[in-house]
Amino acid sequence: MAAQSKLPPITPRRDRTVRSIVAQLTSLYLDNRTRISRAVWITLFVALANRIRHAISEQKAASHRGAAAGQRDRDSRGRGAAASTGETDDPVKKKKKKRVELNREFFGALLRLLRIVIPGWRSKEARLLISHSFFLVVRTLISVKVAAMDGQIVKSLVKGNGREFLKRIVWWMLIAVPATFTNSMLSYHQAELSLNYRTRLTQYIHDKYLSQLTFYGITALDDRIKNPDQLIAVDVAKFSSSLAELYSNLAKPLLDMTIYTYQLSKSVGGEGVVFMSLLVQLSANVMRALTPPFGRYVADEARLEGEFRFQHSRLIDHSEEVALYAGHGVEKDTLDKGYFTLIKHVNYILRRRFYHGFMEDFVIKYFWGALGLLLCSVPVFVKMPGQIAMNMGDRTESFITNRRMLLSASDAFGRVMFSYREIMELAGYTSRVDSLLEVMDDIRAGRFEKKLVSSSGTENNEAVLKGRGAVVESEDIEFTDVPIISPNGDVLVKALSFSLKPGDHLLVVGPNGCGKSSLFRILGGLWPVYGGTVRKPPFSQIFYIPQRPYLSRGSLRQQITYPDSLRQVRARGVTDADLLQMLTPLGLEHLPALYDGGWDAEAEWRDVLSGGLQQRVAMARLFYHRPKYAILDECTSSVTLDTEKVMYDTAKALGITLMTVSHRRSLWKYHERILQFDGQGNYVFTKLDADRRMKLEDEKEDLEVLLRQIPEVERRIAELTVGTS
Numbered sequence: 001m002a003a004q005s006k007l008p009p010i011t012p013r014r015d016r017t018v019r020s021i022v023a024q025l026t027s028l029y030l031d032n033r034t035r036i037s038r039a040v041w042i043t044l045f046v047a048l049a050n051r052i053r054h055a056i057s058e059q060k061a062a063s064h065r066g067a068a069a070g071q072r073d074r075d076s077r078g079r080g081a082a083a084s085t086g087e088t089d090d091p092v093k094k095k096k097k098k099r100v101e102l103n104r105e106f107f108g109a110l111l112r113l114l115r116i117v118i119p120g121w122r123s124k125e126a127r128l129l130i131s132h133s134f135f136l137v138v139r140t141l142i143s144v145k146v147a148a149m150d151g152q153i154v155k156s157l158v159k160g161n162g163r164e165f166l167k168r169i170v171w172w173m174l175i176a177v178p179a180t181f182t183n184s185m186l187s188y189h190q191a192e193l194s195l196n197y198r199t200r201l202t203q204y205i206h207d208k209y210l211s212q213l214t215f216y217g218i219t220a221l222d223d224r225i226k227n228p229d230q231l232i233a234v235d236v237a238k239f240s241s242s243l244a245e246l247y248s249n250l251a252k253p254l255l256d257m258t259i260y261t262y263q264l265s266k267s268v269g270g271e272g273v274v275f276m277s278l279l280v281q282l283s284a285n286v287m288r289a290l291t292p293p294f295g296r297y298v299a300d301e302a303r304l305e306g307e308f309r310f311q312h313s314r315l316i317d318h319s320e321e322v323a324l325y326a327g328h329g330v331e332k333d334t335l336d337k338g339y340f341t342l343i344k345h346v347n348y349i350l351r352r353r354f355y356h357g358f359m360e361d362f363v364i365k366y367f368w369g370a371l372g373l374l375l376c377s378v379p380v381f382v383k384m385p386g387q388i389a390m391n392m393g394d395r396t397e398s399f400i401t402n403r404r405m406l407l408s409a410s411d412a413f414g415r416v417m418f419s420y421r422e423i424m425e426l427a428g429y430t431s432r433v434d435s436l437l438e439v440m441d442d443i444r445a446g447r448f449e450k451k452l453v454s455s456s457g458t459e460n461n462e463a464v465l466k467g468r469g470a471v472v473e474s475e476d477i478e479f480t481d482v483p484i485i486s487p488n489g490d491v492l493v494k495a496l497s498f499s500l501k502p503g504d505h506l507l508v509v510g511p512n513g514c515g516k517s518s519l520f521r522i523l524g525g526l527w528p529v530y531g532g533t534v535r536k537p538p539f540s541q542i543f544y545i546p547q548r549p550y551l552s553r554g555s556l557r558q559q560i561t562y563p564d565s566l567r568q569v570r571a572r573g574v575t576d577a578d579l580l581q582m583l584t585p586l587g588l589e590h591l592p593a594l595y596d597g598g599w600d601a602e603a604e605w606r607d608v609l610s611g612g613l614q615q616r617v618a619m620a621r622l623f624y625h626r627p628k629y630a631i632l633d634e635c636t637s638s639v640t641l642d643t644e645k646v647m648y649d650t651a652k653a654l655g656i657t658l659m660t661v662s663h664r665r666s667l668w669k670y671h672e673r674i675l676q677f678d679g680q681g682n683y684v685f686t687k688l689d690a691d692r693r694m695k696l697e698d699e700k701e702d703l704e705v706l707l708r709q710i711p712e713v714e715r716r717i718a719e720l721t722v723g724t725s
């Protein structure tokens with residue numbers, strides 16, 4: 001940490017200048033022991049000591065860096081091909097491995113986030129911070145006044161002056177009014193700041209997350225962020241409250257310490273305060289060295305918390321499948337494992353907090369408390385030069401006031417120390433939120449990081465993955481030498497070439513996992529084009545219908561018009577009557593009448609509609625959008641052949657060019673071209689003569705049946721041969 005200090009290096013010239021200033025001030029101090037010269041001398045001494053400490057640690061860090069660089073060189077020579085496993089020594093990848101520490105990286109990340117949550121001096125957040133700071137100052141000033149009033153009350157008690165005592169109590173009660181108002185204002189400001197930070201950050205993240213398909217990239221193409229939902233919903237909130245809390249937990253005690261120390265030095269002398277500060281600084285350094293890495297603990301806890309939540313939401317999403325498999329036992333094991341991993345970690349943190357709290361309490365409350373009492377006794381036992389002898393009442397007043405201020409000062413210092421832990425926790429949340437922003441930026445710039453698990457030569461794949469193909473806007477669809485590569489780095493097809501014109505309905509066939517859907521992911525812009533050229537119409541002219549259509553939260557109408565909003569539907573001049581017409585050929589015209597609210601009825605449509613109904617609704621969606629091209633990915637698997645016919649005929653009549661992925665033979669007749677993958681990386685693109693293909697396919701099936709009968713025929717012949725011989 002010290003190695004990253006921004007202090008200028010000590011040059012011989014600067015060293016000489018510093019030494020001569022120290023000498024002059026020392027002689028000034030010895031000649032003229034004024035309070036100012038003493039204070040300046042001591043401040044300089046502390047600064048000098050700090051400078052030396054920095055220089056030493058700088059030197060240590062430099063030699064450590066040298067040793068580490070040497071080690072890295074040695075290591076990299078030993079490991080050439082480790083890159084594909086992810087355990088690489090590549091400095092770029094090393095940099096990405098975030099550590100939660102109070103280092104330059106943390107401050108850089110915090111600054112980036114601060115620029116988002118406080119966008120400028122005229123922003124609402126800046127205004128809130130200023131007024132929060134104002135109330136912090138007011139509160140400290142009120143506390144100083146209360147300390148002085150405390151001393152006066154005890155003094156009047158010791159003197160037995162009842163009138164004076166009562167008068168002081170009334171004043172004391174009066175000052176409670178602004179004091180309590182200030183306290184409430186402080187809590188209010190803190191909560192408001194936290195809320196505003198969260199709003200700014202959430203809006204910023206939503207803007208990025210839901211544009212340029214970033215949300216898809218984070219989950220499907222990159223594996224650095226595991227649970228973006230947890231990060232956005234929980235960690236951003238925790239970061240915001242931690243940041244708002246830290247400001248008041250740090251700013252107020254720092255202010256308190258300054259004001260109280262100044263007040264104290266007036267009555268007990270500057271040296272006493274500085275000596276005490278040195279002792280306190282020493283013990284604080286010891287405590288800091290013994291503080292566990294709470295930032296890392298917090299980041300790990302948030303990650304485990306996210307994984308546990310994710311396992312629960314998976315169970316909710318697939319509850320029907322799990323129930324039908326009676327898989328609750330194994331699901332319980334997975335959930336229990338997730339929970340106990342989390343709890344084990346939380347328990348570990350609790351234990352570390354216990355030991356740390358024990359040490360923290362001892363040092364801050366008792367050790368510093370004892371030092372404080374010693375300091376308060378200075379005016380009682382030590383006669384300061386030029387000080388007039390004090391009577392009993394004055395002594396008591398001075399002791400009570402000093403003690404109260406000292407307690408507040410030590411409490412303030414304690415809170416600064418306690419806040420070290422809070423800063424570490426903030427570092428944890430900062431690191432998590434910042435990595436989300438970093439990954440989002442990477443994805444938007446087309447930089448993905450996913451572990452390559454391909455068995456088909458990772459080195460080759462890495463070379464291909466670095467390439468970039470061209471995407472050109474066009475009326476037709478044309479792929480020229482485009483590789484199909486999964487996010488894991490598997491090369492499914494080395495170079496695919498085919499072209500389609502409007503009206504060339506295409507059928508895509510091939511075994512499972514050969515890359516049929518992946519072709520359309522490239523066409524839809526979800527997967528990057530790693531080579532060759534893709535010519536295609538804009539995204540808005542290609543519509544996709546998967547096997548399980550996505551049904552959004554919202555009205556029945558919205559299921560047909562998704563993703564258009566009601567306003568967009570109306571702007572296109574489409575009425576509910578038009579929508580009903582789209583449902584009619586699919587046999588869905590009764591649907592709006594089935595639910596309370598008709599078109600406006602809201603439900604969890606995924607559960608309400610059966611699989612076949614969902615596929616029909618998705619087809620109605622296609623009729624509503626009327627795109628130039630439609631990708632139909634096994635989207636008729638749950639409907640009857642009659643419904644399938646209506647779907648295809650209507651879509652064709654609307655002028656939509658269809659690209660179908662399906663194993664169903666009944667669909668061949670609707671297509672003019674076929675793209676056939678063999679699952680080994682090869683393909684054939686040709687005209688599709690459905691009748692001829694059907695005849696050939698029938699003949700092939702007949703021959704296969706005959707082929708299967710051959711062993712039985714051979715066995716029978718053998719039997720007959722034995723019987724007749």
Ligand SMILES: Nc1ncnc2c1ncn2[C@@H]1O[C@H](COP(=O)(O)OP(=O)(O)OP(=O)(O)O)[C@@H](O)[C@H]1O
Nearest residue numbers: 220221486487488511512513514515516517518519
């Ligand atoms: N997001 C992803 N991350 C990693 N690998 C993926 C991802 N999506 C698909 N793949 C892999 O890419 C390969 C091709 O998948 P694709 O969905 O294109 O198969 P398909 O030919 O459509 O198969 P099916 O007929 O079973 O639907 C598969 O091995 C699959 O595991």
